[in-house]
Amino acid sequence: MSDLIDIETKIKKNIPLAPLTTFNIGGSAELFVEVGSKDELVDAINLAQNKDLGITILGGGSNVLVADTGIKGLVIKINNKTLVLKGDRIEVGAGSKLIDTARLANNNGYTGLEWASGIPGSAGGAIRGNAGAHGYYIADVIETIECFDKIKNIFKILSKKDCEFSYKDSYIKQNKSLVIWSAYLKLTRGNLVEIRNKVDSYIKIRESSQPRLASAGCVFKNLSFDDIQATSDKLAKYIIKNNPPKNGKIGAGWLIDLIGLKGKRVGDVKVSLEHGNFIVNTGHGKASDVIDLIKFIKKRMYDQFGIELEEEIQYLGF
Ligand SMILES: Cc1cc2nc3c(=O)[nH]c(=O)nc-3n(C[C@H](O)[C@H](O)[C@H](O)COP(=O)(O)OP(=O)(O)OC[C@H]3O[C@@H](n4cnc5c(N)ncnc54)[C@H](O)[C@@H]3O)c2cc1C
Known part of the structure; x- marks a missing residue:
């Protein structure tokens, strides 16, 4: 392990996190460090632990919602690019x-x-x-x-x-x-x-079905058809007729579209028109807007079908 002083010199204060996320939403890290070696990772963690600071790990920031108030303690961005x-x-x-x-x-x-x-x-x-x-x-x-x-x-x-x-x-x-x-x-x-053809077809599907605006990918996990059937026989029958399950799953986005919430907006964030499971940031979106929209979608889904949606995105700093 290297000297703890070394890592201290690499730690920065008040680093805006929105640009480090694909959602482009959220406040700053109280303390922030990028670690490129095992020693740096250990030193950063030990330093945070010695000072009783919370530790948050950040990867590419493409599946997270960062709080408007930012993240207290030390945010460690993993930079092992092997x-x-x-x-x-x-x-x-x-x-x-x-x-x-x-x-x-x-x-x-x-x-x-x-x-x-x-x-x-x-x-x-x-x-x-x-x-x-x-x-x-x-x-x-x-x-x-x-x-x-x-x-x-x-x-x-x-x-x-x-x-x-x-x-x-x-x-x-x-x-x-x-x-x-x-x-x-x-x-x-x-x-x-065959590999190239597969890649091309997957990219085409992605380009034609996903929004280009800033997002954090799918907000909710897809649902098991068996769970839906156990909750609502009527909905299960409708699904079999109109959107048969793939690998036993039903897309949360398809259900969100079904209850008419594509385009539903709170402040500067809205449910994508291209994909019901994406919330997009149309400009100056706030984490609080995303939270309100998620609450709204979950309540509507529960009221209408008795289904409880579970977030796939991870909340940081809440
Ligand atoms: C346009 C778009 C399309 C997407 N399409 C898909 C898709 O098709 N399928 C899919 O599965 N996902 C998809 N995603 C979501 C996302 O890209 C993936 O889930 C991605 O793998 C998350 O990795 P990340 O490095 O961005 O993680 P982050 O968003 O940085 O972090 C996610 C969580 O992992 C933790 N974490 C990150 N790195 C580490 C680590 N090294 N050790 C421990 N914890 C860690 C973080 O603390 C956080 O809780 C999409 C996202 C976008 C924006």
Whole structure:
């Protein structure tokens, strides 16, 4: 471990966080540091712990809502940009972009990450929340993960099994003491032309169905069809007729559209007209507007169908 003084000189005060998020919303970090080595990560965490400061980890900021009042304590942006292809494995630093990771696999003829083309954010954020699209998830290609345990003050390797991945969830997400530092992804040899065609078609789908305005991606998790059926037989029958479940899931965006909330606006944020599960920032959106809109959508959905929507986006600083 290096001298704690070193990390102290790297810590900045009152850093605006909105530009570090895809939503472009929220206040400042009381204290902010970017860590590019294991030593820096450990030093930053130890320093915060010694001073009793809260610790918030930031990746690419593409799935978060930062409070208007900002984040108290120390915000640590993970900057481990390792990205190396080793045979059919990729060693990826948590701070590498998911898009770059997918590109490395795709361009070298390895299949398993085509779905990730076009998804912003870091590999670390993607692993924590088990990011996915088109029926594929990052969990499918995880071999091992290296994490720092803030409580035990040690790095440890987790196997894919240890990570307990499930839909948009993982052991790491449930265990707040863990910070992802790096991972090994295991890919499969594929056909370059087929990989390129898959990437092109996924990007086309994304471009035609998602808004271009600032957002944090899908606000709510999609719903299990079985849960919907258990709640409302009438809605389940309507779904089977009009929008049969894919992989057992029903899009939250489709349901939000169904209850007529596309375009619903609070202040400078609104439900996207292109995709019901995206809230977009049309200019000077505030986190409080997003919260009010989320509350409104959840209440309407519950009143109309008895369905409880659960947020996929993560709240920071609340
Ligand atoms: C236009 C758009 C499209 C999107 N499409 C998709 C999609 O198709 N599928 C999908 O799954 N998601 C999608 N997303 C959401 C988002 O891009 C992903 O969930 C992404 O993987 C989040 O990574 P991040 O680095 O941005 O995480 P952040 O937003 O920075 O953080 C998310 C959470 O992870 C924590 N975190 C971040 N890094 C670490 C780490 N190293 N260790 C521990 N905790 C960490 C943060 O504290 C926070 O709680 C989309 C977002 C946008 C804006």
